[in-house]
Structure formats: C-alpha cells, structure tokens
Amino acid sequence: MICLVILLASVFVVSAKQDCYSCTSAKDYYTLQTWGWSPYWNQNSNNLKFDGSDDRCDLHPWMLGNGGIYSDCPSLCVKWQFSYTDKNGNTDYATVRGCASDILNGNYPNQEQCPAFVDSSIMGGSVTGTARTCYCNGPLCNPASKTASFGIGALILIAIFAVIFK
Numbered sequence: 001m002i003c004l005v006i007l008l009a010s011v012f013v014v015s016a017k018q019d020c021y022s023c024t025s026a027k028d029y030y031t032l033q034t035w036g037w038s039p040y041w042n043q044n045s046n047n048l049k050f051d052g053s054d055d056r057c058d059l060h061p062w063m064l065g066n067g068g069i070y071s072d073c074p075s076l077c078v079k080w081q082f083s084y085t086d087k088n089g090n091t092d093y094a095t096v097r098g099c100a101s102d103i104l105n106g107n108y109p110n111q112e113q114c115p116a117f118v119d120s121s122i123m124g125g126s127v128t129g130t131a132r133t134c135y136c137n138g139p140l141c142n143p144a145s146k147t148a149s150f151g152i153g154a155l156i157l158i159a160i161f162a163v164i165f166k
Contacts, residue, residue: 019139020077021061022070022098027052035082035094035122042105048098058093061143069140073099076135077142078108082122084129094122097142100135112136 026032027050032041049068051057056064058081082094100108114134121128136142 017072020070020073020099021142022047023049023051023057023068024096025051025057045103047102058095070099075101079142080133082131
C-alpha cells in the first residue's frame, strides 16, 4: 500500500503543471510585431491577455485577476521585459508574460534562467533600452525571477521514503 502511495506521489510531482501569468502590455498583435516578436511568437496562442492601456502587466500582473493567468502550463513560465525612457523622460516598459510552450514558437530552455539585461531596441530601432528574458518554474513565478528546487527536492524525499518504508 505504501509503495502505491509513493508511486502515485512521484507521478504527481513529475507530471505537475503550473499556473503562469499570461499577459502583455501590448494592445494587439500588431504592437507585438513592432516589438520584434514575430520570429518568436506562437501565432496559434489564444491565452495571452492584451492589457495595452496601463502598467498592470508591466509591474502588477496579479491585478489582472484570473483573466491574466494561464493554467496547466506544462513548461516553464516566461517573462520578457523591455525597459526604456519615454518621450517625457519617464521609465516605461514593454512586457510579455506567459507559459513558454504556449506563447513561444519552439525554442526555450528546459531549466530556469534569468540572464543579465542586454541593450536592445524595438519598433524598428527607434526605441532603445534594455531587455531581459527570464524562465522560471513554480506557480505564478513570472512576476519576477526566482530560484526553485521543488522538483528535485521532492524526488529525493520520495526516494528516502521508499527506502525507509521498503
């Protein structure tokens, strides 16, 4: 009986899916294209909430409610953010958050990473700033970078219980 419980627990941990914030500060697909997302964008994705008018997706994705959450993501969550200075001298953002396997067209890592900011431009080079793409694992982990080790830790714990209750 205990072996059955351990087996079911390990299957649950290995196949666990997660929730990711899924939104963009773009107002529509055309705006995403001006940001240079065409080569990376999964055109079949219908799960991205276009926020467009305010900074909820940029800085406060939890304010979008359930409409800004993609459930049962089988891959890592992703956050791409471009930071720049607008024509009034204020810091502004272009942001995309979501489930990597849903919004990206193929290539994404299979482990967490959040490399340093890089100088970049959008809108055909007319707007310059810095960009960063982070991939994370864990429920609603893509408002900021984080480190998670739940998967490996859970598997080690299951192995220990399997040996103890053998």
